[in-house]
Amino acid sequence: MQTFDIAIIGGGMIGLTLAVGLSGQGFNIAVLDTSEPDPKWFNTDESVAPAARVSAISLASEQIFRHCQVWEQIAEKRVCSYQNMDVKEQDSFAHIHFSHEQVHQPALGHIVENERIRAALWDKAKACDDITLIAPAQINKVHMQGSTNIIQLENDSLISARLLVGADGGRSKIRQQAGFPVTFWDYGQHAIVATVKTQEAHNETARQVFTQSGPLAFLPMWKPNLCSIVWSQEVEQADALMAMSDDAFSKVLASTFDMQLGTCELITPRQRFPLRMQYARQWVSEGVVVIGDAAHTIHPLAGQGANLGLLDAAALAETLIELKQQEKDIGAWANLRAFERWRKSEASHMIASMEAFKQLFSGNNPLKKLVRGVGMSVSNALPGFKQNVILRAMGIKGELPQMAQPLSRHHG
Numbered sequence: 001m002q003t004f005d006i007a008i009i010g011g012g013m014i015g016l017t018l019a020v021g022l023s024g025q026g027f028n029i030a031v032l033d034t035s036e037p038d039p040k041w042f043n044t045d046e047s048v049a050p051a052a053r054v055s056a057i058s059l060a061s062e063q064i065f066r067h068c069q070v071w072e073q074i075a076e077k078r079v080c081s082y083q084n085m086d087v088k089e090q091d092s093f094a095h096i097h098f099s100h101e102q103v104h105q106p107a108l109g110h111i112v113e114n115e116r117i118r119a120a121l122w123d124k125a126k127a128c129d130d131i132t133l134i135a136p137a138q139i140n141k142v143h144m145q146g147s148t149n150i151i152q153l154e155n156d157s158l159i160s161a162r163l164l165v166g167a168d169g170g171r172s173k174i175r176q177q178a179g180f181p182v183t184f185w186d187y188g189q190h191a192i193v194a195t196v197k198t199q200e201a202h203n204e205t206a207r208q209v210f211t212q213s214g215p216l217a218f219l220p221m222w223k224p225n226l227c228s229i230v231w232s233q234e235v236e237q238a239d240a241l242m243a244m245s246d247d248a249f250s251k252v253l254a255s256t257f258d259m260q261l262g263t264c265e266l267i268t269p270r271q272r273f274p275l276r277m278q279y280a281r282q283w284v285s286e287g288v289v290v291i292g293d294a295a296h297t298i299h300p301l302a303g304q305g306a307n308l309g310l311l312d313a314a315a316l317a318e319t320l321i322e323l324k325q326q327e328k329d330i331g332a333w334a335n336l337r338a339f340e341r342w343r344k345s346e347a348s349h350m351i352a353s354m355e356a357f358k359q360l361f362s363g364n365n366p367l368k369k370l371v372r373g374v375g376m377s378v379s380n381a382l383p384g385f386k387q388n389v390i391l392r393a394m395g396i397k398g399e400l401p402q403m404a405q406p407l408s409r410h411h412g
Ligand SMILES: Cc1cc2nc3c(=O)[nH]c(=O)nc-3n(C[C@H](O)[C@H](O)[C@H](O)COP(=O)(O)OP(=O)(O)OC[C@H]3O[C@@H](n4cnc5c(N)ncnc54)[C@H](O)[C@@H]3O)c2cc1C
Pocket: 009, 010, 011, 012, 013, 014, 015, 032, 033, 034, 035, 054, 055, 056, 057, 137, 138, 139, 167, 168, 169, 170, 173, 191, 193, 230, 273, 291, 292, 293, 294, 300, 302, 303, 304, 305, 306, 307, 308, 309
């Protein structure tokens, strides 16, 4: 039996960030995942085709990656730092524009391929003496026994840990086995993602158009004419879009986007993801905690799911380090309750904002459209309002863990 202080189930972006954030603090940590990153993402060059899955990484998440000493590797190549954000409504005068100058920052955020982030974190974790990466790992059973948890793998090896962290995504086994109840609703939409080549350059601007049946985002990638699209559509429309030929899809895509970047050409296959809001009503029990998508999944319209999860990881790392310094039990339910209250409040705030946004932009009622148009034009002229929205999206508003704050603030 291998014994650890902390066993993190799920070596995705969130679980690995927690492990690296905890390294060097006297813990003995295991990270288990069903698979390692594909080797091509470790030293990616131009011959590697663009990945369809990307994330808009906020300034707060960038700070967390800097703290984990992986940002340099991530930002070295294949990253677009975007300066502007444009939000429009299809067939309407409604328009709102955000710029990095409004918040006195060099950029509003960065668009990065998910697998490159995971590979950089994996590399870092592998180099840490106090982290053991166990992959591929297939969990057979988890015995949650209060004071110690025991994980039995398919190959019959046993792992014990005082604290079990479920960072195993939206269908979390750890959350299910801990019996944490979940509130959920189906957004009734599927997101279609793909990478496209556009006729015109994106000019480091992230663009989003709200259509009657869901939002369509063009996220700028590292080449001037390369964008990642996230097109959330009601299920029937998504079925029809997935059934089209590449050519037909590209034409509908460009016209739905009002030809803002001219014609489009698909350069990766389309993938689709059913969208569901999910929120665990309990995140913590004796010896168990869930973070990231295991605790919450939200609509991708504002690109905040991973950013929210990275803040969970940073907040949990901060909590566990403090408990260790105070010689308190890192697995005691009572000691983890403050973390749970802190992050549940931030996540529920984000879920409510996403819902308000989605409701505001759904439907084609002419009066609702007029109100939206006027509202967006007025908001566009209000610098205070815009600044508030953008600071939230950049993750630099709200109660931030230290790891998410600029390094100079906590390193003196
Ligand atoms: C279309 C779309 C676009 C998005 N765009 C953005 C964006 O722009 N910005 C943003 O911030 N967020 C975005 N998100 C959300 C973001 O992708 C997720 O919030 C994020 O990936 C969650 O990370 P995670 O590590 O919690 O979960 P996951 O990425 O699901 O990782 C879970 C890990 O656990 C492992 N695992 C699962 N089960 C087990 C098991 N039983 N044993 C061992 N390992 C296991 C998996 O292999 C995986 O590595 C988007 C989501 C979608 C659907």
